[in-house]
Amino acid sequence: LVSRKRHPENTTVNVKGETIGDGKQRFVFGPCAVESYEQVLAVAKEMKKHGQRLLRGGAFKPRTSPYDFQGLGLEGLKILKRVADELDMAVVSEIVTPKDIELALDYVDVIQIGARNMQNFELLKTAGSVKKPVLLKRGLSATIEEFIHAAEYVVSKGNDQLMLCERGIRTYEKATRNTLDISAVPILKQETHLPVMVDVTHSTGRKDLLLPTAKAALAIGADAVMAEVHPDPAVALSDSAQQMNFDEFNSFMTALESSGLIK
Numbered sequence: 001l002v003s004r005k006r007h008p009e010n011t012t013v014n015v016k017g018e019t020i021g022d023g024k025q026r027f028v029f030g031p032c033a034v035e036s037y038e039q040v041l042a043v044a045k046e047m048k049k050h051g052q053r054l055l056r057g058g059a060f061k062p063r064t065s066p067y068d069f070q071g072l073g074l075e076g077l078k079i080l081k082r083v084a085d086e087l088d089m090a091v092v093s094e095i096v097t098p099k100d101i102e103l104a105l106d107y108v109d110v111i112q113i114g115a116r117n118m119q120n121f122e123l124l125k126t127a128g129s130v131k132k133p134v135l136l137k138r139g140l141s142a143t144i145e146e147f148i149h150a151a152e153y154v155v156s157k158g159n160d161q162l163m164l165c166e167r168g169i170r171t172y173e174k175a176t177r178n179t180l181d182i183s184a185v186p187i188l189k190q191e192t193h194l195p196v197m198v199d200v201t202h203s204t205g206r207k208d209l210l211l212p213t214a215k216a217a218l219a220i221g222a223d224a225v226m227a228e229v230h231p232d233p234a235v236a237l238s239d240s241a242q243q244m245n246f247d248e249f250n251s252f253m254t255a256l257e258s259s260g261l262i263k
C-alpha cells in the first residue's frame with residue numbers, strides 16, 4: 001500500500017492547516033522533552049516569529065537509561081495542547097505504548113512513533129487504526145526495507161496519513177551520534193508515496209551540523225526537517241548537548257530562509 005508503484009501520486013498529510021508532502025518544505029521544532037508550561041510556551045513563541053506552527057515535544061521519553069528523566073507523561077501532553085491551543089499550533093509527540101494511543105487522540109495532532117519502537121508491531125497496528133496523522137521514525141539499525149515494512153503495518157490498518165522520518169542509523173562512525181543516511185530520502189521518495197522528514201538533531205547529535213544537514217535534507221528532496229530547540233539547553237533534562245538555544249535557532253532559520261532551499 002505504501003509503494004509508489006501502486007500509488008504514483010504523492011500522499012500529502014494535513015496537520016491543522018499545514019500540508020506536508022505538497023512540495024513546500026515544512027519544519028517541526030520544539031524541545032526534546034516537555035519540562036514545563038513556561039518552557040514549551042517560550043519555544044513556541046520563538047517558533048511563531050518564523051511562522052513555524054508544528055510543535056514537537058516528548059511527554060513519554062524512551063530513554064536509554066531507566067535512571068534518566070522519563071518525561072511528564074499525560075501532564076506533558078496537556079502542556080503541549082494548552083500551548084498549541086493558545087498559539088494556534090499543532091502538536092507532534094511520541095507515544096510509546098498501544099494503550100496510550102486512544103488517550104493521545106485528545107492532545108496530539110501527530111502521533112510520533114520513535115526509532116526504538118519502529119518494529120513495535122502492536123503499536124504500529126494501533127496507530128494504524130485511528131484517524132490521526134502518524135510520524136514514523138526509522139529504527140536505530142533498521143534497513144530501508146524494514147522501515148518500509150513498518151510503514152506498511154500502519155497503512156494496512158487503514159491510516160494513510162503517514163510520514164516517514166530518517167533520524168540516522170547506527171554505524172561504526174563515532175563523530176556523530178548516529179550516521180545520517182541522507183540517500184534514504186530519495187530512496188524512500190522513489191519507493192513510497194509518503195512524505196519524508198529528516199531529523200537533524202538526533203541523527204547528528206551535534207549543533208554545528210544542524211544547518212549543513214538541514215540544507216542537505218532540503219536539497220535532496222526532504223518534505224520536512226525536524227530539530228530540537230530549548231530555552232536553555234544547558235539545563236535541559238534530556239539531549240542537552242544538541243538542542244539549539246533561541247539565538248542558535250534564529251541563526252539557523254535565517255540561514256535557511258536565505259538559502260534559496262525553501263519554496
Ligand code: PEP
Pocket residue numbers: 032058062094113114115116137167199202
Ligand atoms: C525524539 O524525536 O524525541 C526521539 C526520541 O527521537 P528518536 O526516536 O529518533 O530517537
Ligand code: MN
Pocket residue numbers: 032033202228238239
Ligand atoms: Mn531528543
